[in-house]
Ligand code: NAI
């Protein structure tokens with residue numbers, strides 16, 4: 001096996017804990033890699049005025065593959081107040097380093113798997129018609145467009161003349177918003193391009209084809225958001241006809257889909273959506289298969305840079321515990337996505353099987369899996385610590 005260099009970006013809070021445990025697991029699984037540390041997160045915002053320093057960008061440019069823990073983000077004004085005194089009042093504005101990283105490296109494709117582990121006490125259960133319960137096996141890959149849509153960052157409050165006047169040319173704007181004082185109108189735009197919509201659709205089609213799924217579901221709202229959602233659905237249908245014969249295109253509306261999550265989640269195997277709807281969907285699905293302790297993600301794109309991270313944040317309230325209690329599995333599963341991406345499928349499979357075995361056996365469970373309230377006492381009360389969970393997975397390798 002060729003030795004790999006991985007940019008390890010722990011970030012803040014529990015990101016530091018779960019990434020360290022993840023590297024311990026990867027080492028134990030025999031993944032041949034060197035980890036170079038990448039600075040990212042709140043400390044670097046406060047100390048340097050930049051949560052994603054250029055040196056980290058250079059490391060990603062050079063080595064291409066990043067493992068990322070989590071960061072702390074705060075609203076603009078709070079961020080400004082926490083800057084080091086010598087950096088204050090210099091016009092520095094806080095932007096999320098995750099969003100910056102996505103845009104900078106055009107990591108337009110985000111994959112978020114939601115898969116049931118047998119025996120996970122957090123699995124969704126459903127009442128059957130005869131009053132019993134059943135546990136549907138969820139296995140859905142969510143493809144979220146990662147760079148455009150509502151998160152494209154093109155927003156105004158108290159819009160400048162050029163924007164205001166342009167909007168007035170649209171009759172709905174003129175009819176519904178023009179009468180409000182301009183500084184009481186807030187605008188966030190949702191922009192989709194054909195190019196990047198096609199890329200996320202094709203990623204979903206390819207995945208469906210490779211994994212023997214019969215179709216993909218486009219989850220948008222084309223009846224109301226006609227220009228963007230409408231374009232996405234039509235494009236999916238056109239691409240299917242041309243290049244993916246035999247793979248169906250189904251479509252659901254985001255609102256109805258969220259309701260169907262608890263009705264028939266096992267029906268969906270591949271869902272593709274624009275940025276925000278994909279974000280909502282993946283959290284919704286994650287809730288059925290164990291929540292934030294199990295939700296992993298991969299993001300990659302044209303530049304060849306790919307970053308793998310759990311979807312949870314830095315959980316500051318647990319960050320300083322002497323014995324960490326958080327569940328490292330989301331981070332582990334993200335590392336498996338990295339291994340799959342770089343072609344180390346055997347190690348990935350072995351780690352996933354080890355995780356599945358630990359969960360199914362049920363002897364070692366972090367506090368979230370025991371439905372406890374998070375506190376420093378959970379380990380005393382029988383929950384596994386982060387380290388104990390890692391040890392258990394390593395033992396099953
Ligand atoms: P969070 O995901 O950090 O935590 C929410 C709650 O989920 C925690 O209090 C905890 O109860 C639970 N949780 C999270 N990860 C867990 C794990 N591995 N095991 C067990 N339980 C876990 O989200 P929150 O509290 O909204 O945000 C905290 C900070 O993280 C904020 O500054 C936010 O901006 C940032 N954030 C960063 C993200 C990232 O780095 N990708 C994503 C989401 C939030």
Ligand code: MG
Nearest residue numbers: 279280283311
């Ligand atoms: Mg989210």
